[in-house]
Amino acid sequence: MLYSAFNGLVVGIFYALMALGLSLILGLNGVINFAHGTFMALGGYLAFTLEPYIGFWGGLVVAPLLAVVVGLAVERFLIRPLYGRDPLFSLLLTFGLAMIMQDVIRTIWGSIGQPFALPNYLNSPLSSSMFFLTGFRLVVIAITVLVTGALFAVLRYSRIGIRIRAGNADLETISSLGVNIFFLRAANFGIGIFLAGVAGILAAGQLGLSPTIGDSLIMPAFVAIIVGGVGSLMGSVLGGLIIGIASGLTAAFFPVAQEVVIYVIMAVVLVIRPRGLLGQEGLFE
Amino acid sequence: MSAVLEADGLQTYYGKSHILHGVSLKVNQGELIALLGRNGAGKTTTMRSVMGLTPPRGGNIKLFGKDVTKAASHRIANAGVGYVPEGRKIFGHMTVHENLLVPPETKGPWTIETIYKLFPRLEERKTSKGGRLSGGEQEMLAIARALLLNPKFLILDEPSQGLAPVIVQEVMRTIGRMKGEGMSILLVEQNAHLALQLADRAYVLSDGEVVYDGSAAELGADTERMEHLAGVSHAG
Secondary structure (H helix, E strand, O other): OHHHHHHHHHHHHHHHHHHHHHHHHHHHHOOOOOOHHHHHHHHHHHHHHHHHHHHHHHHHHHHHHHHHHHHHHHHHHHHHHHOOOOHHHHHHHHHHHHHHHHHHHHHHHOOOOEOOOOOHHHHOEOOOOOOOOEHHHHHHHHHHHHHHHHHHHHHHHOHHHHHHHHHHHOHHHHHHOOOOHHHHHHHHHHHHHHHHHHHHHHHHHHHOEOOOOOHHHHHHHHHHHHHHOOOOHHHHHHHHHHHHHHHHHHHHHOHHHOOOHHHHHHHHHHHHOOOOOOOOOOOOO | OOEEEEEEEEEEEEOOEEEEEEEEEEEEOOOEEEEEEOOOOOHHHHHHHHOOOOOOOEEEEEEOOEEOOOOOHHHHHHOOEEEEOOOOOOOOOOEHHHHHOOOOOOOOOOOHHHHHHHOHHHHHOOOOEHHHOOHHHHHHHHHHHHHOOOOOEEEEEOOOOOOOHHHHHHHHHHHHHHHHOOOEEEEEOOOHHHHHHHOOEEEEEEOOEEEEEEEHHHHHHOHHHHHHHHOOOOOO
16 A cells, blocks of 8 residues: 555656656646646656766756756747747647657657666665665655755745746736747746756656657646646645556556546546635735 | 827737727826727727837837837836836746846846835835735836836826725825926826826827817816716716
């Protein structure tokens, strides 16, 4: 039971990191980023390629930043011309982009999954009674807490974070107050992609690498946003963890329903509380 | 006198609806200009055109002598224009202090500290959520936010809207004080009498066209004409 819940928690962390980035980008950029899963895969693959040179920890920092560079180019040249238009345009764009990027990844790294080598000291269980508790899983949790905590601190206290929150509510008004919203949207998109890149590396270490690694995570991440409440970043994290643990437990006790359980949760939440768990609030109050 | 704002022949649309039909107006250095008109006459649209929020499809806009017709809104603001939008547009989910951290820091007399000296009430409520403020406090906050840009030109869109008369007097005193300090001001008001008391000159808009362009005192004295043009009576 504990084992399954813990397994679910780790998967939930991937959902939460994905949902957080998607939610940020949806909020300020107004883009439903279907390419988020492929940015995640990109982060994982870049870390995989860099690992022999700069190690796991180096890759964990550098690979997401490289994914951000790609993300910023995408934002600048493909997404920016679509701001202010029907959100359907950017949705279709990122949907197509996801397919293109996935094929690029296949071309470079091959379509068969790759094992992502972890440092040995991270790979062994910490104790025989808690065999599921490997060092890497603790690292996954610690990194996620760190990254999420840093993100919330930036949003709470820094000027750019305050502007992102203000812009979520009213982009036009911050622009008329002298804030460069082109820069702000790009920065926000970059932060979202950074989170995807980190999620990609952590997920690669846990699940192994494949070009479609993001596909299995992006739909649950959207579900996490809906369960947590659109517009609430805390909600996205909470939603991710809830559906992760739920699917972990279902996998153990009622495996057939493992896939469907998250959609059942979503349906129940939508019926009881249509705005999602934390949906009435703005960004993390 | 050098012109702060010169708008010439603005043609502005919302989608397919043609709102402004060739609006021209001018604000000179140190002047307070009232822009009057009935609901839907195009006053807010004129402000939004100037601020680059709804750029005009025809005509051109010069600020401080430079063409900004196609400029992005933040560039216009950073050129020295403080904008207090209709409905105040406070960030209701953020604290008063956070609201004041949205505009960039600029060189000049206005900093968050001097703003708190001008509006002690805002300092008292600095940790309150913007949405919890009274209408008057929100108006102060909206003006404060605009002043942080250390603007040379202030655009106020219906600052008295929805406020109690006592508070309106206070807001108007603040605006009068800004004018006293040499600020150029464009004041949009439904409450024409109030605006004309402060203004040097006035424009009246009707159906997206300028129908009066002249002295504020003259218009203020001619009750019948004002009622006809701007749809206001002395009771207002």
